[in-house]
Amino acid sequence: MNTILCIKWGDKYDRTYVEQLKNQCENNCSVPFNFYCLTDKPTQPYDVLLPTYWDKYYLEDRDFFWAYRKCYMFALNEDPQILPRIKGDKFLFLDLDVIIHQDLKYFFELPMDKPYIVRGWWNDTITVKSNFAKHKSTPINSSVIRWDRGQLETIVKKINKNAEVIFFTYPSVDNYFNHHWYNCWNEEGGFFKGFPKGDIYSWYKGNIFPEDMEKRKIREDHKICLFNNSAENNDVEELKSLWNI
Amino acid sequence: MEYLKFTPNLANDWKNALSTSEPYVFKRVMDSMNESQLESKLWLVQELVKLDIKPKRVAILAGWFAQYIVPLLYDNFESIEWIKNFEIDQDVKEISYKFNKRYKDSNKYQCSIKDIMMKSLEEDFDIIINCACEHMYPMTKFYEWNPELQDPLYVLQSTDDDQYDDHINCVKDEFHLAEQANIVDIKYKGSKKLPNGMTRFMVIGK
Numbered sequence: 473m474n475t476i477l478c479i480k481w482g483d484k485y486d487r488t489y490v491e492q493l494k495n496q497c498e499n500n501c502s503v504p505f506n507f508y509c510l511t512d513k514p515t516q517p518y519d520v521l522l523p524t525y526w527d528k529y530y531l532e533d534r535d536f537f538w539a540y541r542k543c544y545m546f547a548l549n550e551d552p553q554i555l556p557r558i559k560g561d562k563f564l565f566l567d568l569d570v571i572i573h574q575d576l577k578y579f580f581e582l583p584m585d586k587p588y589i590v591r592g593w594w595n596d597t598i599t600v601k602s603n604f605a606k607h608k609s610t611p612i613n614s615s616v617i618r619w620d621r622g623q624l625e626t627i628v629k630k631i632n633k634n635a636e637v638i639f640f641t642y643p644s645v646d647n648y649f650n651h652h653w654y655n656c657w658n659e660e661g662g663f664f665k666g667f668p669k670g671d672i673y674s675w676y677k678g679n680i681f682p683e684d685m686e687k688r689k690i691r692e693d694h695k696i697c698l699f700n701n702s703a704e705n706n707d708v709e710e711l712k713s714l715w716n717i
Numbered sequence: 718m719e720y721l722k723f724t725p726n727l728a729n730d731w732k733n734a735l736s737t738s739e740p741y742v743f744k745r746v747m748d749s750m751n752e753s754q755l756e757s758k759l760w761l762v763q764e765l766v767k768l769d770i771k772p773k774r775v776a777i778l779a780g781w782f783a784q785y786i787v788p789l790l791y792d793n794f795e796s797i798e799w800i801k802n803f804e805i806d807q808d809v810k811e812i813s814y815k816f817n818k819r820y821k822d823s824n825k826y827q828c829s830i831k832d833i834m835m836k837s838l839e840e841d842f843d844i845i846i847n848c849a850c851e852h853m854y855p856m857t858k859f860y861e862w863n864p865e866l867q868d869p870l871y872v873l874q875s876t877d878d879d880q881y882d883d884h885i886n887c888v889k890d891e892f893h894l895a896e897q898a899n900i901v902d903i904k905y906k907g908s909k910k911l912p913n914g915m916t917r918f919m920v921i922g923k
Contacts, residue, residue, distance in 0.1 A: 605805060
């Protein structure tokens with residue numbers, strides 16, 4: 473069974489974002505699917521309470537963008553408190569701030585020898601490799617992840633084993649993934665596989681470096697548009713305006 | 718310690734390393750070769766020489782290209798048999814091997830891609846050198862991963878310069894560095910203002 477997951481935590485995105493994402497999925501997915509929102513404040517039938525056991529490792533004073541709560545959803549067979557409620561074998565995670573252009577069926581039909589994550593093709597590979605040790609210029613993006621049940625449990629185990637070091641060292645979950653679960657020197661050789669060029673692009677950063685880097689451009693021939701990591705103050709309003717296009 | 722021995726073999730290896738580096742790596746190679754980098758390594762070796770130790774197996778944690786520290790150690794300590802550099806950056810490995818080809822070819826130097834805060838070294842060493850403590854989690858985690866190490870001597874350097882994003886673990890001074898790394902038997906501790914304006918702290922001990 474196919475399952476689409478999202479996460480809502482804190483106040484940046486209100487409930488309308490979850491509803492908007494759910495509507496987008498219903499309008500753009502031709503195969504049956506479950507829908508769940510993992511959240512700190514469950515109010516809807518599709519809501520699932522997120523655990524908090526990693527909160528003690530988060531270092532607020534470092535101002536890191538550590539969206540670590542995302543990783544709880546990888547523990548589908550592990551956490552007896554919340555995750556048995558989540559049904560399905562094929563999982564697709566979507567950030568709340570995405571625009572879906574095309575049928576999500578595509579993602580559920582991918583060959584799953586490896587899990588998939590967004591490969592930000594808008595990144596310059598040379599910059600990515602040059603900044604690897606500086607923990608900057610991460611080429612992957614966890615706004616869309618596709619995995620089969622059990623495929624990402626190893627990540628949860630690794631985080632549980634190394635939580636202090638991981639939360640201390642990496643400025644973001646994407647950077648952590650880049651260091652330990654991707655291989656920017658041998659992109660076919662990493663744990664994650666990147667979604668191919670032409671699937672997912674960034675509203676704020678472009679599409680493919682260097683040939684298609686126009687920002688703030690809708691590309692309806694792609695499947696999903698990302699808005700995350702924009703560092704833009706008005707990104708919420710901008711996204712809302714695009715929902716109405 | 719005032720200089721590095723610029724021998725014909727070293728010249729040949731360095732020429733090869735510098736002339737074959739990918740352009741995008743070249744700037745980093747240049748950054749690794751400035752006078753402050755050399756000063757800090759000369760300081761380290763000078764203090765080790767004063768302590769009259771006889772190291773055999775040396776681990777360098779996050780040693781970058783290791784073009785200064787490796788020849789300085791081999792030139793000043795006849796007892797050294799093996800140096801291994803643990804790095805996370807895969808570009809470093811190839812260039813490090815070019816800079817240190819004479820040692821690699823004679824099976825005296827190896828560079829391993831490993832995150833030493835999440836994995837064991839899986840070898841024994843009698844000296845552990847970490848000149849990049851500001852870039853990583855405190856050394857106490859390293860001890861947890863390597864309980865089998867036989868009472869090695871630690872040589873640690875760090876800084877209070879927190880203007881860089883990747884300086885995630887700066888310390889106030891050498892006392893703070895020793896305390897954070899739980900070095901109780903201190904053989905040497907000191908600080909040094911480098912030509913680039915950065916103050917570095919060093920602690921040698923167990």
